[in-house]
Amino acid sequence: MTDLHAPLSSAVATASPASAGRWRYVRWAAWPLYFFLLARWTDRNGLPYTEDLVFLWLIGALLAAAVHGGEGWRRTLLVLRDWLPVMAVVWTYGLLRGYGAHTPWAPHLRPQLAVDTALGFGRTWTVRLQDALYTPGTAHWYDYAAVTVYMSHFFVMFVLLAVLWRRHRTGFRRLLACYLAVTYAGFLTYVLYPAVPPWMAAERGAIAPVTRIVGDVLAQAELPRAASVFEDGSRFANDVAAMPSLHAAYPMLIALFFWPMAGRRLRVLLAAYPIAMAFTLVYGAEHFVIDILIGWVYAFVIVRVVQHLLDHRARRRAGAATP
Known part of the structure; x- marks a missing residue:
């Protein structure tokens, strides 16, 4: 069984050729997909300029970077572990600021x-x-x-x-x-x-x-x-x-x-x-x-x-x- 915390490149190397090809496509598609979604969202909703929206797209960029770089599931999950609590704190400030x-x-x-x-x-x-x-x-x-x-x-x-x-x-x-x-x-x-x-x-x-x-x-x-x-x-x-x-x-x-x-x-x-x-x-x-x-x-x-x-x-x- 492939180690969950091993680099994605190692996992791909031990996978079948077909699986390795699919992972290669996922890595190549990470940034184009991110920018496509950002452009589509901005076209429909306007420029994201507030803290909560910027945080969401920033977390998305960090996830795309981790996937594109083949950094493994552990690094990808670290993005969520480190940034979601920060986002929650900033959102809490947004609520308190209004009150x-x-x-x-x-x-x-x-x-x-x-x-x-x-x-x-x-x-x-x-x-x-x-x-x-x-x-x-x-x-x-x-x-x-x-x-x-x-x-x-x-x-x-x-x-x-x-x-x-x-x-x-x-x-x-x-x-x-x-x-x-x-x-x-x-x-x-x-x-x-x-x-x-x-x-x-x-x-x-x-x-x-x-x-x-x-x-x-x-x-x-x-x-x-x-x-x-x-x-x-x-x-x-x-x-x-x-x-x-x-x-x-x-x-x-x-x-x-x-x-x-x-x-x-x-x-x-x-x-x-x-x-x-x-x-x-x-x-x-x-x-x-x-x-x-x-x-x-x-x-x-x-x-x-x-x-x-x-x-x-x-x-x-x-x-x-x-x-």
């Missing part, structure tokens, strides 16, 4: 508005940037660039986790721990301090009228977007989850995490990503500047604390293993 919008206390606006007005010398930077750069009904190249940066929030972290999962399992666990810690610290803050974003402040008349540029540009481009089960205009949406900005926190987390091991060119990209995201969020009326600064502080503190705790744990294990 966080229904706190008994009203969302806050005055503190962040006062800080941003001071930083903007009398006007918020969202109003200043849109007055200078945005043309209603006409999307410029930098508007499309801002949309691209904004949408990267929904997949960059997961792609990096997937790469680390395949190449550096310790790095995967460390980045995942930092990501989950920042995410749930953000959720706790949303519950304790629901905060009004600039676009909602404009709707309330607290600042001059502004436009949610990302949604406006996507509408102009007529790009359909697949809605998450948690954010489909339902009770799971949370419009006052603005402080801290996780859109800003994740790029800073990525920069801090990879900085020690990065070369000069990569460090340029690592530094540029949080800055580009910060500009996008303020310009697009999604966050005040103070939301972004607090998000950066969360990322810095949590990366330092998590790395310290994991390093301490590794030293203790190494000491226990030493005779």
